[in-house]
Amino acid sequence: MSADTDLISRAAGGDASAFQALVERHRTMVYRVAYQFAGNHHDAEDIAQEVFIKVYRSLDQFRQDAQLTSWMYRIVMNACIDHRRRSRPGTNAAAGDEAEYRMLNAPEETPGPEDQAYAGELGEVLQLEIGRLPKGQRIVFVMRHYQGMKLCEIAEALGLAEGTVKRQLHAAVHRLREALSQVRVTAGGRA
Amino acid sequence: MTCERHMSGDLDLYFYDELPADEREELGRHLPGCDDCRAALDELHAIRAALALRPDVAAPASGDWSQFMSRLDSAVGRERSTSPRVLSLVAQPRGRYAEYLAIAALLALVTFSVTLAFRARHVPSAPRAAGSVQHSVPATTKDNSAFAAMTEEHFERSKLVVLGLATKDAAHETPADWEYERELATSLLDDTRLYRLAAEDRGLDALAGVMKDLELVLLQTSLTDAKDPSALPQLQRLIKRRDLIEKMDVVTTTGL
Numbered sequence: 001m002s003a004d005t006d007l008i009s010r011a012a013g014g015d016a017s018a019f020q021a022l023v024e025r026h027r028t029m030v031y032r033v034a035y036q037f038a039g040n041h042h043d044a045e046d047i048a049q050e051v052f053i054k055v056y057r058s059l060d061q062f063r064q065d066a067q068l069t070s071w072m073y074r075i076v077m078n079a080c081i082d083h084r085r086r087s088r089p090g091t092n093a094a095a096g097d098e099a100e101y102r103m104l105n106a107p108e109e110t111p112g113p114e115d116q117a118y119a120g121e122l123g124e125v126l127q128l129e130i131g132r133l134p135k136g137q138r139i140v141f142v143m144r145h146y147q148g149m150k151l152c153e154i155a156e157a158l159g160l161a162e163g164t165v166k167r168q169l170h171a172a173v174h175r176l177r178e179a180l181s182q183v184r185v186t187a188g189g190r191a
Numbered sequence: 192m193t194c195e196r197h198m199s200g201d202l203d204l205y206f207y208d209e210l211p212a213d214e215r216e217e218l219g220r221h222l223p224g225c226d227d228c229r230a231a232l233d234e235l236h237a238i239r240a241a242l243a244l245r246p247d248v249a250a251p252a253s254g255d256w257s258q259f260m261s262r263l264d265s266a267v268g269r270e271r272s273t274s275p276r277v278l279s280l281v282a283q284p285r286g287r288y289a290e291y292l293a294i295a296a297l298l299a300l301v302t303f304s305v306t307l308a309f310r311a312r313h314v315p316s317a318p319r320a321a322g323s324v325q326h327s328v329p330a331t332t333k334d335n336s337a338f339a340a341m342t343e344e345h346f347e348r349s350k351l352v353v354l355g356l357a358t359k360d361a362a363h364e365t366p367a368d369w370e371y372e373r374e375l376a377t378s379l380l381d382d383t384r385l386y387r388l389a390a391e392d393r394g395l396d397a398l399a400g401v402m403k404d405l406e407l408v409l410l411q412t413s414l415t416d417a418k419d420p421s422a423l424p425q426l427q428r429l430i431k432r433r434d435l436i437e438k439m440d441v442v443t444t445t446g447l
Contacts, residue, residue, distance in 0.1 A: 163371070
C-alpha cells in the first residue's frame, strides 16, 4: 500500500491528521494548477479549498487500485470548471503582490534584456488571454500545456470525447496565437 | 493560415507530441514545404517560451500555508458537523451502500415504468454512450440527502456535455463527433427527466426548472441532424438564452 493510499484509508476512517498529511503532500500541485487556471491568488486559493473539500467528501469513493494523481487531477479540473470567480468576471489581471513577485523573480540570464522584456510582455499578454478563454478551453490548455496530460487522459477526466478535447485545445491555441500576432505587430510598430 | 494540416489541429498534436508515430513522420515531411505550418509551429514554440518565463506560482501569495490550512480545517469541520448530506458520504460509507441498493431495488419498478411511459410518448431513444450509468432516482423516499448527492453527480456529468456544446466550433465538427455528442445527450436524457420529475415531486421548483432547461438542450441535441450547419449555433443560442451553465453552476455550488 502506498503512502497516499494509506493516508486516504486512514482519513476515510476519520483520522484528521492523515487528511492533513494528504493535503500537505498535494497542495502545491493543486495550487499550481488552480493558479494557472485562474491567474490570481484569490481564485486559486478558493479553487484549492474547493478541491480539498471535494477530496474530503469523496475519500470513501477512491478506489485503492486507482492512480491518486489521476483522481486528484479529475477533482481539480472539475473544481476549476465549477468555480465562479470571486472578483470581477472576465478579468485575470495580476494583483500588486504578483507584479512584485514577477519583478523579484525576473530571470537574469539569457535571453538578452530586450528579448527578455519582449518575452516578459508576451508572457503577460498570453497569461491574460488564457484567463479570457472559455473555461473548457482553458482547463484543457492548462492541463495539456502546463501539466503535460495527454488529451485522452483529459478527455477521460472531463467525461468528454477526445475529439472535443482536441478541438478545445486547438481553439485555445488559435486564440493564443492571435494574441501573439497582435503583440508582435505592436512590438514591430514600436521598433 | 489555410493549410488543412494546421486547421485540423494536427499541428497542435505534433507540437505536443501526441500524434501517432506514422502521422508524426508524415507531418514532419510536410513541414519543410509548408510555410503556413512552419509559421504556426514557430508561434507555438514562441508561446511555450514566453509562458515558461512566467513565475511558477504554487503557494499562496504570502508563501505561508497556515491561513490556507486553517481555513480548510474550518471548512472540513463544518462539513463534518453541519451537513447531513456530506456526513452520508463521508462518515457512513459501506453501510449506506446497502441502504441505497435497497432503495434502488425498490424503485427499479418505478424507474422502469416512468422510462417506459416516456418512450411510449415517442421520445427518441439511442444507444447509451459507453460508461454512462443510469441511476434510479429515489422517488418514493424523502431522503433528500441521497437525492442531492445523486443530482449533483448527474449535474457534473451533464454540465460537461453542455460546456462541450457551448464551446464547440461548428467549422471543425465531424459527423463522428456529432454522433458521439448525440449519444451522450440521449444517454443523459432519461435520467434528466426522472430527476426533473423527482424534483417536482419534492417541491424543489428551482431545481426542476434547471432540469427542464437541461432536458430541452439534451433533447434538441439528441434530435440534431449532423448535416445541418445551423444546428450547433442554434443549440449554443439556446444554452445561452436559458443561461443554463450559470444555473447549473449555482445549483452545484449552493446545493439544493
